[in-house]
Amino acid sequence: EIVLTQSPGTLSLSSGDRATLSCRASQIVSDNYLAWYQRKPDQAPRLLIYGASNRATGIPDRFSGSGSGTDFTLIISRLEPEDCAVYYCQQYGSSPPTFGQGTKLEIK
């Protein structure tokens, strides 16, 4: 199965900053089938990005995804306090679908 490694483990930034989150796959992700999810405490995960770069319905354009092959990036611009969460990448190009271990984003 494909192993996804996210970095950094924790990111501490200020409101208004830009966050760059990385997700590296152990093998090529077929068709760039890579998604990003946001999970806030006591809430279910929320789909942000699918197909590496497509924003899900209702997701503000401050969130953008890029990358291909084995290296993918989630960028969150103009950070807001509500962006405080754990972010997970997931590949669904190969079975079984797998998730990264998450990046915790803290807003100072």
Added chain:
Amino acid sequence: QVQLVQSGAEMKKPGASVKVSCETSGYPFTTYGISWVRQAPGQGLEWMGWISGNNDKTDYARKFQGRVTMTTDTYTSTAYMEVRSLRSDDTAIYYCARDQGDYGNYGDMDVWGQGTTVTVSS
């Protein structure tokens, strides 16, 4: 509005079974599959398996084969997941999610249930 509403929290003893329900609304149930994902305390998200909306196909992650059964009821648009022979390390939040893919070619999960906490303790 698409919604997935899960059953309430459960406390079970080791060796018991638990069955979690996921009632859906707002979309044609048989058109999409349902994936089940869990998150143990301090751990990441773990895909457990997938079931088609019309209940004719299932696929389980290797570690859950033989111990997990996923079913659907197309009349009530509800998905179910049963875990047998519970162990303490099955303590987790269990989520159902609408899956945009198909059997063997799973997709992103665009709508999630609120989660069901299952605690396994003697």
